[in-house]
Amino acid sequence: xxxxxxxxxxxxxxxxxxxxxxxxxxxxxxxxxxxxxxxxxxxxxxxxxxxxxxxxxxxxxxxxxxxxxxxxxxxxxxx
Amino acid sequence: xxxxxxxxxxxxxxxxxxxxxxxxxxxxxxxxxxxxxxxxxxxxxxxxxxxxxxxxxxxxxxxxxxxxxxxxxxxxxxxxxxxxxxxxxxxxxxxxxxxxxxxxxxxxxxxxxxxxxxxxxxxxxxxxxxxxxxxxxxx
Numbered sequence: 042x043x044x045x046x047x048x049x050x051x052x053x054x055x056x057x058x059x060x061x062x063x064x065x066x067x068x069x070x071x072x073x074x075x076x077x078x079x080x081x082x083x084x085x086x087x088x089x090x091x092x093x094x095x096x097x098x099x100x101x102x103x104x105x106x107x108x109x110x111x112x113x114x115x116x117x118x119x120x
Numbered sequence: 121x122x123x124x125x126x127x128x129x130x131x132x133x134x135x136x137x138x139x140x141x142x143x144x145x146x147x148x149x150x151x152x153x154x155x156x157x158x159x160x161x162x163x164x165x166x167x168x169x170x171x172x173x174x175x176x177x178x179x180x181x182x183x184x185x186x187x188x189x190x191x192x193x194x195x196x197x198x199x200x201x202x203x204x205x206x207x208x209x210x211x212x213x214x215x216x217x218x219x220x221x222x223x224x225x226x227x228x229x230x231x232x233x234x235x236x237x238x239x240x241x242x243x244x245x246x247x248x249x250x251x252x253x254x255x256x257x258x259x
Binding site for chain 2: 047049050051054086087088093096097112114115116117118119120
């Protein structure tokens with residue numbers, strides 16, 4: 042399915058823009074991560090990253106829909 | 121309202137944060153002020169650039185304040201976070217807490233900043249003379 046993914050921090054540098062549209066194999070957050078890492082291998086070099094769905098951190102088994110607001114959250118460094 | 125959480129790209133005002141958090145029932149106020157340091161690992165920092173995923177950052181900060189109210193007898197709690205470009209010596213974050221007694225004020229304030237640094241989707245980039253680095257992005 043096709044999803045829009047927002048990018049922040051270093052992920053914006055990795056994607057080259059602040060949001061991307063991509064087709065993923067599968068429907069879960071884990072599937073999204075696999076698809077993203079195949080297209081943007083630099084993601085694997087990060088210390089870690091999380092996926093947020095509708096402003097909440099999402100686990101790997103979270104099922105996504107095309108209407109969800111999905112964001113990649115690289116290691117946070119606020120404060 | 122007993123909480124005030126804002127994200128803004130304008131300079132923060134320490135005194136007005138303290139004024140807001142004061143209450144007649146409070147015997148102690150604890151304030152954490154984050155400041156931009158002039159160096160990191162021996163390298164001179166020119167400035168920092170902060171970015172936020174604002175709706176989620178506000179939501180996560182609300183969760184933190186709710187937890188603080190549950191764990192300690194807090195009267196008022198404020199989090200102001202600034203984003204955009206900050207020069208050395210400027211203030212990116214103010215946390216202010218008021219409680220009847222000081223133990224809770226110290227502990228709650230510490231809890232809020234420590235947790236903010238772990239969970240709130242805000243990022244800072246350090247700008248050096250010879251490059252820029254997103255803090256904590258790589259091992």
